[in-house]
Amino acid sequence: MxxxxxxxxxxxxxxxxxxxxxxxxxxxxxxxxxxxxxxxxxxxxxxxxxxxxxxxxxxxxxxxxxxxxxxxxxxxxxxxxxxxxxxxxxxxxxxxxxxxxxxxxxxxxxxxxxxxxxxxxxxxxxxxxxxxxxxxxxxxxxxxxxxxxxxxxxxxxxxxxxxxxxxxxxxxxxxxxxxxxxxxxxxxxxxxxxxxxxxxxxxxxxxxxxxxxxxxxxxxxxxxxxxxxxxxxxxxxxxxxxxxxxxxxxxxxxxxxxxxxSALEPMLACPDAVKNVHPLRQSLGLPVDQVFIGSCTNGRLEDLQQAAEILKGRHVAEGTRLLVTPASQSIALEAVRSGLMQTLMEAGAMILTSSCASCAGHGPGLIGRGERCLSTTNRNFKGRMGSTEAEVYLGSAYAAAAAAVTGVITMPEDLLKGGAE
Amino acid sequence: MNTKIEGKCYLCGDAVTVYQIIPEKRWTMNRMDAAEMSRWVFETMEPGAEDVPGLFRSLGYEIVVAGRDFGCGSKSVEHPVAALQGAGIRLVLADSFSRYSYRNALNLGLPVLTCPGILEAVRRDDVLSVDIRTGAVRNLTTGRTLQAEGLSDFALSLISAGGLLPYLEKEANSHE
CATH class of the missing domain: 3.30.499.10 (Aconitase, domain 3)
Known part of the structure; x- marks a missing residue:
């Protein structure tokens, strides 16, 4: 054998x-x-x-x-x-x-x-x-x-x-x-x-x-x-x-x-379990208070590039905040050199220095009572990113950026095919 | 080494998380104090145990019987196992174990046996007699017998030493 x-x-x-x-x-x-x-x-x-x-x-x-x-x-x-x-x-x-x-x-x-x-x-x-x-x-x-x-x-x-x-x-x-x-x-x-x-x-x-x-x-x-x-x-x-x-x-x-x-569509892990995975379209229109792009799962250059594709020439929606935490200083530096960081900041992103940040509930970027977060991280258990009365949805950097721009959970392709307004 | 363990059973269901074994607010990542943590074991599972120090321990259980995926929550910390030991638990039998809980238990010298069907075969307070080497399980209260996966020689040597670190110490000394 x-x-x-x-x-x-x-x-x-x-x-x-x-x-x-x-x-x-x-x-x-x-x-x-x-x-x-x-x-x-x-x-x-x-x-x-x-x-x-x-x-x-x-x-x-x-x-x-x-x-x-x-x-x-x-x-x-x-x-x-x-x-x-x-x-x-x-x-x-x-x-x-x-x-x-x-x-x-x-x-x-x-x-x-x-x-x-x-x-x-x-x-x-x-x-x-x-x-x-x-x-x-x-x-x-x-x-x-x-x-x-x-x-x-x-x-x-x-x-x-x-x-x-x-x-x-x-x-x-x-x-x-x-x-x-x-x-x-x-x-x-x-x-x-x-x-x-x-x-x-x-x-x-x-x-x-x-x-x-x-x-x-x-x-x-x-x-x-x-x-x-x-x-x-x-x-x-x-x-x-x-x-x-x-x-x-x-x-x-x-x-x-x-x-x-080839048949796959954008997916989200819905509260309060990572295995509670559904097509993103089933959550369309849900308002989002915080968008978090970072973590060891999705805080690399490819993720920042995806986010920038959607954020270029656009701005984070009123009432929604976007936090971006490159997974390492070298990624952050490359994002500066390539202009990605400028795109993200012009769109209204708050940039944090590289760390686990709020992903494990120990760092900056926690969410409060009644808030909803769309995050590129890896866990969404109750209380994982802050308040036990908050909700975390997990998705890609595209999904995160799309929600940041519209303030609600949005199909990334709606913002990708049209390009910047 | 005596591989027989006899004791009264505490029953939990499927997918008991590490936080149900002991809430995260009861530990610190600066140290691992089994005696202190043991006061809070199962406080959210056992009615009336919340915020009552040492209640679970006072019930005199020595064996935990659980369903699928015992100790899940993917937590790479040993505190829940140490807390169980502090509360007098000498053996856990479950339909299946989450990987960290299984590994952590052996590393801390707590026998854990996979035993499909165990949850249905035992009621709370039943007394079990278990041979951790052969995996033979006898419910002394009902007379029913079951077969668990016995522990390998390596796992038994960890248990016998009291965990991975005492085992390493023993190995290092025996080579000197």
Missing amino acids: GSTLAEKLIGSHTGTGSARAGEIVSVPVDRLLINDYVGAIVFSKLEALGYRKVAHPDRVFLNIDHNLPSFTVEAADKLVLFREKAEKYGLTHNTRIGSHGIGHQLMCEGFVRPYELAVGTDSHATMYAGLGAFSCGITASDAVSILASGEMWLRVPQSLRIRVSGALRPGVTAKDLALALLGVFPEEAYIYRAVEIVGPTIDEMSVEGRLVIANLMAESGAKCAVFEADEKSFAYTHAPAQPRLCSDPDAKFAAEAEFDA
Whole structure:
């Protein structure tokens, strides 16, 4: 019997050179992200164990993003703590204000490479799979294990496979596809599985688009997403090209499905669950108080470009506010250089410095009682972005920009085909 | 290692979230204080337990029985598991587990067994006897038996050590 791509990616890291679904294996970790949300607990546990050295400091990235710049003394203290730990353990990859950003994004800006095993102390570490790495989220004990020994245990997941074909229609994005892919299989099927996403649509898609899908797959209940690496993946990560790894033709999948992307329309995850996905047209006309474009899911250049396509020459509607948070400082800088930032600001966007901002409810841009937000982020649980009496709809940057311009949920294509007024 | 666990069952339904195990306002990300958190376990699930410190613990449950996707909410934090342990829980049986909750439980040394059909086979306050190695489940109250997925040798060694970190410590010492 052949191997799945997930088995190959894990197998290349085991002592025996192979891995089978169901097995528990110990694997060396190539890249580890520790963020400010869990970091303090990681270091207190490491020190309780009495470790004075980190096994592979060069493989660790220590990042502050949930609370940046610090707006509580507690957060400021965490920055101090991280600085002390970085020095103590020789962790040279850490937050530098001025080249800061959301940890998951920074992991994808030249740190993680295809075929590596990369994890992070946060659920959306599934994103690095978009580069062709094996990745998943971990918690504090796992991070301590990796710091101390360089390794972690993994239960090799069974795989699901979705083959996506057909070209996305104008105004339809990787985000819409990602939302739709959460519902391809019954909910129960995703739990603890790897979701392999392949096909001509994925081959055509930009690496940024793949990152969106890999990121959002965390919401399916799966352990991880898995993508094949191609020339684009190696170019994006500035890594030397390697042969393409795929699942064997006789690999065993728990379930397989075909998805026709050409029929896909703009989608929204409606309150209060990410899996509550419906075509955007079913929510047309709903007034929106806040529009948020940002996060590790959709705060990249491609998203800012999509937003600018709609916002150019237009203005945010009276009574609606638009917040834009590029996922990293380098994205923000590129947006300045290319003029995107000017377009967004002329349209009335408020620009925030790169961080998780209000996505996880810890940063600026929270929503109040009775408000509705259309956001490009990844979660819409009750109270996630602020008040428990507020509603969050999740969609693409096109959908977000269209709602910002009209003040209500609007079909992006209505504003795309006409161009600027 | 004794792999038998016997105790009184607390019943939850399907898709119990980490926030239902313990509300987020009861933890801090600066530390993990199981004793403090344990005072608030299931406070929003158990009638009359909200804001009453230690109520769930005082009921004397040692086994939690749940339906599908126990501990969902995709939260990459270990606090809910530590809180359960602090409240005297020694075993969780469920139709299925959310990935983080399963992993976190083993990492903190709390046995978790996947046991399809368990929710229907147990009533609150029933006493179960479970072998976590073989997965044999016996409901001592009703006499009914069920088969859960037993824990692998690796998982058992985590449980026996008291969790991943004590396990690592033991491994490191045994190699010196």
